[in-house]
Amino acid sequence: xxxxxxxxxxxxxxxxxxxxxxxxxxxxxxxxxxxxxxxxxxxxxxxxxxxxxxxxxxxxxxxxxxxxxxxxxxxxxxxxxxxxxxxxxxxxxxxxxxxxxxxxxxxxxxxxxxxxxxxxxxxxxxxxxxxxxxxxxxxxxxxxxxxxxxxxxxxxxxxxxxxxxxxxxxxxxxxxxxxxxxxxxxxxxxxxxxxxxxxxxxxxxxxxxxxxxxxxxxxxxxxxxxxxxxxxxxxxxxxxxxxxxxxxxxxxxxxxxxxxxxxxxxxxxxxxxxxxxxxxxxxxxxxxxxxxxxxxxxxxxxxxxxxxxxxxxxxxxxxxxxxxxxxxxxxxxxxxxxxxxxxxxxxxxxxxxxxxxxxxxxxxxxxxxxxxxxxxxxxxxxxxxxxxxxxxxxxxxxxxxxxxxxxxxxxxxxxxxxxxxxxxxxxxxxxxxxxxxxxxxxxxxxxxxxxxxxxxxxxxxxxxxxxxxxxxxxxxxxxxxxxxxxxxxxxxxxxx
RNA sequence: GGGCGCGUAGCUCAGUGGUAGAGCAUCUGCCUUUUAAGCAGAGGGUCGAUGGUUCAAGCCCAUCCGCGCUCACCA
Numbered sequence: 001x002x003x004x005x006x007x008x009x010x011x012x013x014x015x016x017x018x019x020x021x022x023x024x025x026x027x028x029x030x031x032x033x034x035x036x037x038x039x040x041x042x043x044x045x046x047x048x049x050x051x052x053x054x055x056x057x058x059x060x061x062x063x064x065x066x067x068x069x070x071x072x073x074x075x076x077x078x079x080x081x082x083x084x085x086x087x088x089x090x091x092x093x094x095x096x097x098x099x100x101x102x103x104x105x106x107x108x109x110x111x112x113x114x115x116x117x118x119x120x121x122x123x124x125x126x127x128x129x130x131x132x133x134x135x136x137x138x139x140x141x142x143x144x145x146x147x148x149x150x151x152x153x154x155x156x157x158x159x160x161x162x163x164x165x166x167x168x169x170x171x172x173x174x175x176x177x178x179x180x181x182x183x184x185x186x187x188x189x190x191x192x193x194x195x196x197x198x199x200x201x202x203x204x205x206x207x208x209x210x211x212x213x214x215x216x217x218x219x220x221x222x223x224x225x226x227x228x229x230x231x232x233x234x235x236x237x238x239x240x241x242x243x244x245x246x247x248x249x250x251x252x253x254x255x256x257x258x259x260x261x262x263x264x265x266x267x268x269x270x271x272x273x274x275x276x277x278x279x280x281x282x283x284x285x286x287x288x289x290x291x292x293x294x295x296x297x298x299x300x301x302x303x304x305x306x307x308x309x310x311x312x313x314x315x316x317x318x319x320x321x322x323x324x325x326x327x328x329x330x331x332x333x334x335x336x337x338x339x340x341x342x343x344x345x346x347x348x349x350x351x352x353x354x355x356x357x358x359x360x361x362x363x364x365x366x367x368x369x370x371x372x373x374x375x376x377x378x379x380x381x382x383x384x385x386x387x388x389x390x391x392x393x394x395x396x397x398x399x400x401x402x403x404x405x406x407x408x409x410x411x412x413x414x415x416x417x418x419x420x421x422x423x424x425x426x427x428x429x430x431x432x433x434x435x436x437x438x439x440x441x442x443x444x445x446x447x448x449x450x451x452x453x454x455x456x457x458x459x460x461x462x463x464x465x466x467x468x469x470x471x472x473x474x475x476x477x478x479x480x481x482x483x484x485x486x487x488x489x490x491x492x493x494x495x496x
Numbered sequence: 497g498g499g500c501g502c503g504u505a506g507c508u509c510a511g512u513g514g515u516a517g518a519g520c521a522u523c524u525g526c527c528u529u530u531u532a533a534g535c536a537g538a539g540g541g542u543c544g545a546u547g548g549u550u551c552a553a554g555c556c557c558a559u560c561c562g563c564g565c566u567c568a569c570c571a
Contacts, residue, residue, distance in 0.1 A: 065528035151508040
């Protein structure tokens with residue numbers, strides 16, 4: 001049947017209900033219990049009165065009695081209604097109910113002949129009429145006791161565009177977002193206990209910085225000025241370290257005007273944190289502790305099955321030197337090699353190059369080609385080429401490197417950290433060379449932030465900094481294949 | 497941006513050039529412990545869009561739109 005006529009029919013039912021003096025959009029309902037607690041503690045509830053509310057997900061009418069399943073926030077429960085008990089009028093009204101309607105039920109808890117825990121209705125109330133049909137999914141149980149879904153609402157486009165429908169009919173989706181919320185609060189609790197201060201820094205920035213990425217641009221009318229949506233929080237948070245906070249963090253959206261795929265959404269959630277008087281060695285242990293804390297607090301365990309492999313966050317992470325590992329895998333000493341020599345090696349790996357790549361970029365490529373995909377265990381890649389890291393401090397003992405690490409799990413980058421560069425003279429030089437790269441056409445090179453230099457000139461203590469992509473972290477812990485599966489409303493092209 | 501694939505009823509899908517289909521959902525009737533409830537009947541379509549080939553297009557061709565997977569770009 002055509003959608004409009006399905007809606008039309010429900011609108012007619014709505015009118016009929018109004019003629020029966022039933023208000024189809026109620027103001028409140030006194031809910032006393034939810035489906036999960038009734039089912040998990042049946043002995044306590046048996047024969048006791050409860051008031052539950054939720055969405056009708058299935059109706060089975062059998063003349064003068066009916067069964068319906070209603071779904072609340074915690075799950076589904078069956079309701080049994082009899083004409084001789086709820087009355088002629090109420091039963092007539094129930095006949096006008098549809099799948100999707102939101103109702104409240106008062107009744108007592110019992111088990112049917114087939115042992116299903118149910119609510120035997122004494123009365124029911126329509127709380128909100130649904131006039132648009134929801135996708136119908138049905139569930140059976142196979143011989144081995146597994147749930148089998150029929151006609152599942154599966155169109156990914158519709159699921160992302162109409163997430164509200166996805167959440168109604170695909171309960172495992174709701175699970176993921178509940179876990180996401182719990183993961184983020186576990187992180188907050190951990191950081192608060194470590195005496196870090198949660199702060200908020202500008203989303204709208206006149207100069208963007210803190211990462212290599214293209215920004216979104218916007219315009220402020222009153223000041224008639226161009227503004228950028230932040231690509232990172234980094235430079236503002238470090239200004240706060242200059243200002244005398246010993247530890248700060250921010251969990252917030254960043255925006256990058258770049259491609260979209262299963263690891264990238266234009267807006268995404270970042271955790272950044274900075275701690276004074278610490279370095280990147282300290283930060284590695286901090287990361288290990290934080291991941292273990294989240295694993296235990298949210299999941300009560302440290303071992304996870306991810307893509308068929310076991311990952312244990314209860315153990316120390318591997319630590320691998322970036323340049324040493326490249327040398328082990330390829331025999332190339334990237335520090336002594338010239339850019340041209342590296343270019344040849346990368347080409348021999350079958351990579352196509354444009355010819356304009358910097359030495360740092362080539363090292364990064366070589367690393368990706370020879371090492372990165374093999375990193376399934378939690379691993380810190382340590383000590384990056386200076387060219388790739390304009391905000392990180394030079395390595396205390398190794399020429400050409402900075403004190404930086406990235407954490408990888410299952411071959412995916414999950415965090416990025418360094419001993420923060422606090423030498424204003426050095427920082428100025430790094431910005432200058434970034435500026436040269438911009439002039440040479442690298443539109444992702446950093447802008448010069450004079451005010452940030454000024455802040456460093458006042459003096460910033462030695463500081464360790466960390467960035468964690470929260471969406472990717474959630475993907476990891478919930479075993480979801482795409483970033484769109486951990487973002488409630490991922491960016492989509494407009495409809496039509 | 498490249499490659500591959502998909503787009504048919506509200507949902508899940510079949511339909512390989514000759515009268516648009518199935519299950520669920522919807523509607524009518526029967527049915528007081530059912531459960532993918534059952535039985536009997538009925539309605540429901542711009543086959544993503546536009547153009548082309550053909551006597552004839554859901555099907556073949558082209559272009560466009562949207563989505564998915566993948567590669568590239570990108571932390």
